[in-house]
Structures are given as structure tokens and as C-alpha cells.
Amino acid sequence: xxxxxxxxxxxxxxxxxxxxxxxxxxxxxxxxxxxxxxxxxxxxxxxxxxxxxxxxxxxxxxxx
Numbered sequence: 001x002x003x004x005x006x007x008x009x010x011x012x013x014x015x016x017x018x019x020x021x022x023x024x025x026x027x028x029x030x031x032x033x034x035x036x037x038x039x040x041x042x043x044x045x046x047x048x049x050x051x052x053x054x055x056x057x058x059x060x061x062x063x064x
Contacts, residue, residue: 003026005022005026007019007022012041014064015038016058016064017064019058019063020055020063023036024054024055027054032051033050033051033057034049034050034053034054034057035047035048035050036063048061048062048063049061
């Protein structure tokens with residue numbers, strides 16, 4: 001992927017739809033992989049990434 005973006009929020013909310021939409025907007029620049037990392041309120045990091053198109057990776061790794 002040719003771009004990086006970040007989301008900062010002070011409330012817990014479903015970030016999957018936001019992450020998928022943002023990744024789709026970047027995909028016009030060319031894709032080879034997609035990934036996301038989230039930081040939970042307890043300090044744990046959830047990292048998900050794989051090779052492929054945005055929608056396929058999002059479905060495969062349950063981004064939503």
C-alpha cells in the first residue's frame with residue numbers, strides 16, 4: 001500500500017467500517033497488501049495484515 005493513515009478517538013467505537021473505507025480510498029494508488037493496528041483501552045495492540053485487495057483482506061481478517 002502506498003499510504004498510511006491514522007485514527008484517534010477518545011471513545012470506543014467500531015473502527016472496522018472507517019478503516020475499510022480509508023483503505024479503499026488509498027487503494028487507487030496501487031495495492032499489494034492491507035493492514036491495520038488498533039490499540040485497545042487496556043493497552044493491547046491488535047495487528048492484522050495480509051496480501052491482497054482491500055475488500056478481500058478485510059473479509060478474511062474480519063476488519064469490520
